[in-house]
Amino acid sequence: MKGNFILLLVYAVLVITAAEWIGFQTISIGSISITLLPLVFAILITMFLAIKVFRVGFMKKIYSKENVGFASKYLIFIMLPLMARYGADVAPQIKDILQVGWVFIIQELGNLGTVLIGLPIAVWIGLRREAIGATLGIGREGELAYISEKYTLESKEGRGILSLYIIGTLFGALFFSIFAPILLDMGLRPEALAMAAGVGSSSMMTGASSTLVARLPEMESTILSYAAASQLLTSFLGTFTMIFLAVPLQQFMYKLLVRGDR
Numbered sequence: 001m002k003g004n005f006i007l008l009l010v011y012a013v014l015v016i017t018a019a020e021w022i023g024f025q026t027i028s029i030g031s032i033s034i035t036l037l038p039l040v041f042a043i044l045i046t047m048f049l050a051i052k053v054f055r056v057g058f059m060k061k062i063y064s065k066e067n068v069g070f071a072s073k074y075l076i077f078i079m080l081p082l083m084a085r086y087g088a089d090v091a092p093q094i095k096d097i098l099q100v101g102w103v104f105i106i107q108e109l110g111n112l113g114t115v116l117i118g119l120p121i122a123v124w125i126g127l128r129r130e131a132i133g134a135t136l137g138i139g140r141e142g143e144l145a146y147i148s149e150k151y152t153l154e155s156k157e158g159r160g161i162l163s164l165y166i167i168g169t170l171f172g173a174l175f176f177s178i179f180a181p182i183l184l185d186m187g188l189r190p191e192a193l194a195m196a197a198g199v200g201s202s203s204m205m206t207g208a209s210s211t212l213v214a215r216l217p218e219m220e221s222t223i224l225s226y227a228a229a230s231q232l233l234t235s236f237l238g239t240f241t242m243i244f245l246a247v248p249l250q251q252f253m254y255k256l257l258v259r260g261d262r
Helices: 002-022 038-049 058-062 065-079 081-099 101-124 129-135 141-150 156-185 190-197 202-215 217-257
Strands: 025-029 032-036
Touching: 002 038, 002 058, 002 065, 038 156, 101 129, 101 217, 129 141, 129 156, 129 217, 141 156, 141 217, 156 190, 156 202, 190 202, 190 217, 202 217
Parallel strands: none
Antiparallel strands: 025 032
């Protein structure tokens, strides 16, 4: 086990190095800029090399059951330094942010949309306990921590949240990069879109805010600070919204939609 774990650490460092070497890549389609983060490339590399045909020799040791279990259990800890970065981005604009602070709080109620809209759709297409993990939120760090603590990531609920986490990482930033400028062209204020970018995902926030900054470079500090503040509050207040509102609502709706399932 010890030898396999060392291989996992070396492999992780090599993948991170490769992803950082690729860096941020931007694809421009007309006035829309799609930002691809190093995180996206890291996941693509590890997913590609996890295909059965490549899992031979030392690669089989890297993707051993023990290493996969270790990675799923401690994934949440690598996200903690992000909180410090959010605080550093918020501080310079704290006066302006406090003036519209109530708006940031109200927008947290939008997190319930994944339950109210997503849960019925998930059940309709055939998901059961997986739907609990997949629709509790947008499948980011807070929801990942809650599901892993309550159900473990090896459970059906855990598979649901992990699937959404990976899908959100791969396609969430692309969606936000495309959708933010479209809404800007429809007349929505950049401040509102910057606030909406902070949904609890660093990659989605970066995708949306980077696209907005590219369109409105003169508002760079405002857009980045509003997005970071929204992200910070979502990471903090969103936890309470999830536990005290989303979870009870989800359990109630699940019992109505899927009778007899426990």
